[in-house]
Amino acid sequence: MLKELHFVLNGREVSLEVDASAMLAEVLRDQFGITGTKVGCDTGDCGSCTVLIDGQPFVSCLVPAIRVEGREIVTVEGLARGDQLHPLQEAFLDEGAVQCGFCTPGILLTAKALLDRNPKPSRQEVKEAIAGNLCRCTGYEQIIDAIQRAATRIRGGEEPGREGI
């Protein structure tokens, strides 16, 4: 059964027809063709599909698409402004926090939600915020460093810039 759905996606108003049983993750990937949101488990256990709904992180594989009527959705594609990367993205690159990259979009969004509410998180607060995002490659160290570094930059404590390899 198809339903009309209207919401704001990465700052843009959108409307489309979705299957009433479709989850948000598959609508984003298959109907909008924005595949930054990854599906790692389909049961909400891994966090790879995390998107922001009205600023809060949710696992989009468990959110029926029709539930986001009228809401503001931000995916990883919504972080950069044109060519200008978000400070979190810059920091992830500078700290070597990306290996295979599959968990990265979900963690970036979880981190954004954290920094939006807590601009100066401690290491422990960062760890607790991303505890629902599994990463098998990095062991989390460089990710935690990157999030704290981005927090410093957003607060104006350091000039951002792409460092040498």
Added chain:
Amino acid sequence: MLYAKTLRSPYPHARLARLDIKRAQALSGVVAVLTAQDVPGVNGFGVVTPDQPVLVPVGGVAYMLGDPVALVAAESEAIAQQALKLIEAEYEPLPIVADPESAMQAGAPQLFADKPGNICAEFHLEAGDLDLGLSRADIIIDNVYSTPRQEHAYLEPEAGLATVDPDGTITVYSGAQDTVFYLRGPIAKALAWPESKIRVVAMPTGGAFGGKTDVSLQIHLALLALKTGRPVKMVWSREESLLVSTKRHPMKVRHRLGVTKDGRVVAIEAQVVADAGAYTSASPWVLAVSCRQLAGPYAVEHVRVYGQAVFTNNPISGACRGYGEPQAILVVECQMALAARELGLDPVEFRLKNALKEGMTPPLYIYPLDSPVSLPETTAQALKEAGPCPSSSGPDKRVGRGMAFAMPGFDVAGTPWGPMAGAGARLELFPDGSLVVRSGVCEIGTGITTALAQVAAESLGLELEAITVVHGDSAITPKSGPAVASRSAYCSGNAVRSAAEQLKAKLLAKAAEILEVKVDWLAYQRGRIFVSEQPYRGLSVVEVANECHNTGVNLVAESWFHIDHPDNGHAFTTAVADVEVDIETGMVELLGLVVAHDAGRALNPDAVKGQLVGGAVMGAGYILTEDAAVENGRLLTSTLADYLIPTSLDIGEKVHAIIVEEPLPSGPYGARGVGEATTGTTPPAIINAIYDAIGVMVTEFPATPEVVLKAIRYRGREKR
């Protein structure tokens, strides 16, 4: 594009008695339903021997839960899923071989007619005279260790797409660790299709860790594309991935360590029984690698190791980060900790006293060590970083520190065996100074593609931005062998460097011609070629490249890297762990972890650090929380909520990774293998830390609260 799904056996051991696909075929939107009779060529594949079925035939036997019996391709995923339910499959369940011990007993069901006793592989390794060695020992540490079944748990499940071109070329895109040997060959054999008309593209892959070496869905996709003539996509569910993909070999190891009272290790004996699961996969080699590592990095004169890998109806055991070494390193380093305690010796000094040195031949290897053994350095740096031991946080808590070190192996393209026999690279320099590097490497998240660009940039004095790396495509990149055995940087890095040197020679020759000087008068530095004695007389590399292009000098170079050295290379790694054990609940909290690894030369320190930390955390999960438990052939952990990999809260205060650099002369700019080392060294450091905390050595893994509590309760009993 069509969407494909797989019907799988719900039984760990059963004959497929009947299969009726008519109702599925009749469903609107279903384009093809394939069974075993649709396999044109060999209905089998496997990295060592093709004993795993592409599709189980009617009358044939499914040897593991999840064995594929039919494929459906349909216009949508939902229709394909529905069609699976319409396939009528009847099975006659057969007695289940549930574990290696019962598999080897007389009267056990024989799974395969040509494998008596259900033995998949056996190895007997010996050095010196074990009985003599044991007679010289003042103490013999004798224990049995049970290592768990680990799941790779890469975040990206198996996924792929296959297409057919009008000329009959079938292209398979998937996440993979290899293209040519492990995929293209088996696809061609199964489809009875010319290998020259099969193209395998390894996409940037969301993690692999050894679990994406075997064929997963690639033959299925190729078959469906061939039969339907249309592009076909398949994505495994997480449950499918957990049930069907290979696992780390669970092993039961009895290890005897004979030591003199002044701390000299004189004898080692081990017996290994490994659960191979339902098919051979990589068992023979994993077993061999594991057996070899059971003498540790120690100069022991008398060694005997006997290992067996045994078929069962359990999930297949195959390649998993470390490839049998983690199990062995775990056992050896726990034994060493026990010996040190019993003899009243410092655990670090005891190990270093017995460690191999440059020039010595490790007991179960062929070649002497051809570079310094940096274990003293990795150990000193790890301990320094670890600092003072933390104190306990409460009356029911015990804190402990443990360490372990090892000499993990990595492949150096020294054997004549096809997949690992060498690595190729092809470089092309364009007239504008941009460069394309072509390598068969698969980018599974290690950053190898960046490292190869760096090697080319360093060799040719080009900016990194000028370099493009084309990788992992059997049609357009030279084969490089699989991304396994911590080999990619060493083997493919050497290939790229060698090809770059060839290009450099061509550029120098042309520059000499232009400048009217002899080649050996020239210097090549930072993108410029100039007369050494007269630096103002020179040209940029771009100018020379352009001139080559205009005068018929082809700036393409191809290299094949191989050495004649049938032993693997060696790396050196130390891990130090601090834990706090709650003696009421048995919970183990990792407080801190330091790993130090001799990377030879870290081509990309960020990427190397990432491997060291990531590998260490994977080792921590292996030993504390990860148990892909199986009961009567059924995997009990079919979601990531049951199979617990470390989260950001499970890494202690911090995981410190220290890169030590003792260059390996034969490595590209001195680099050694890196990817697997800390996965093997971290687990025993943690178990030894628990031993330090509670005074009992846990020998059953993972060290869950139940296991630790049991150990605490038995503290009073005699236990070595």
